[in-house]
Amino acid sequence: MKVVFSLSTDADLPNASIDRIGYDPEFLRTSVTLPVLDAEALQDAVLWEGSNVIPYTHFSLSLSKSRRLARWVAWNIDGAAIKRLSRSGLEFGKDLRLPEEFQSGNELYQGNRLDRGHIARRADLVWGEAAQAQQANEDSFFYTNIAPQMDDFNQSSQEGVWGQLENALYEQVDVEDLKVSVFGGPVFQPGDQVYRGVGLPSEYWKLIVFKEGGVLKARAFLLTQDLDQLRVALALDEFRVYQVSVGELEQRTDLEFAESVRLADDLVAIRAKARVPLSVIADIEW
Incomplete structure (x- = not known):
């Protein structure tokens, strides 16, 4: 999808009027369509303009209306x-194309230990021509791409297995054309604890799709976090x-997900065995 529009935010992100290209389902030269x-x-x-995309x-x-998160x-x-x-000078902001009441902004994160966790990593998005890469850098800071995570979880996970999944793929697999498509987000559960009007997800997921030797492969991951102590100390x-x-x-x-x-999810062993936590990058089966 290729669209042209102008954006501004309540956090003074630069106004822009350039071609914005969203997720490309043909990026891997095999159709990998969006989740339904x-x-x-x-x-x-x-x-947005009649579409949920x-x-x-x-x-x-x-974006979910009821959860106010992607x-x-x-x-x-x-x-x-x-x-x-650099991310220097960039601030988080709401997307003014969308109703403010359906977005969780700074009001959720002030005065506590919740971090603003990028769903699509900023480092993953900054590619292409200079202007395009810079616009992606800025776009990554919209609150629509942010989910609440505990500060120690978010900061430690950046150097842990969760934060290194994409890097590990490039290090361990001969990725065709160095191109990857990724899906991710929170798991919404009825029992998620509500804090400042927002249900805080206790699980996150990521799905990485790539080609190796001309073969499409898909690898799925789940992250769980324990928020039981949030009521007491946000710990x-x-x-x-x-x-x-x-x-x-x-x-x-x-x-x-697409057929x-x-x-492309061809790891029979993953489906057959009981799940155990990944302790190190080497535990991943690509």
Whole structure:
């Protein structure tokens, strides 16, 4: 999807009027379409120009009205065109194309230990021509791409298995054309604790799709965090990363992924064995 529009935010992100290309389903030269929402989730989706798919630079997302967070974010990574750009001077802001009441902004994060966790990593998005990469850098800071995470969880996970999944892929796999498509987001559960009017997710998921030797592959991961102590002191006990099947991911998220993705989930061992936490990058089965 290619669109042209002007954006501004309540955090003074630069105004822009350039071509913004959202998630590209043909990025891997094999169709990897966006997740499909079930009927209930579709009714809950914030619409932009009649669509539940909201485009940004190199990523797109679907936003939940009731949860005020993205249900999923989809992004493309061109490893051969990554730029090293600073985040200096960039601030988080709400997307003024969308109703403010459906976005969780700074009011959720003030005066506590909640961090603003990027769903689509900023480092994954800053590729392409200089202007495009810079716009992606800025777009990554919209609150629609942010989810609440405990500060010690977010900061430690950046150097742990969860924060290094994409890097580990490039290090351990001969990725065709260095191109990867990724999906991720929170797992919404009825029992999620409500804090300042927002249900805080206790699980997050990520699905990485790539080609190796001309073969499409899909690898799914689940992160769980214990927020039971939030009522007392906003303290995180522990988080764990698991490698799971695409089928299990669909069950947990109520999303339907493309048939090409389900077929690319070829790790029979993952589906057959009990899940155990990934302790180190080397535990991942690519």
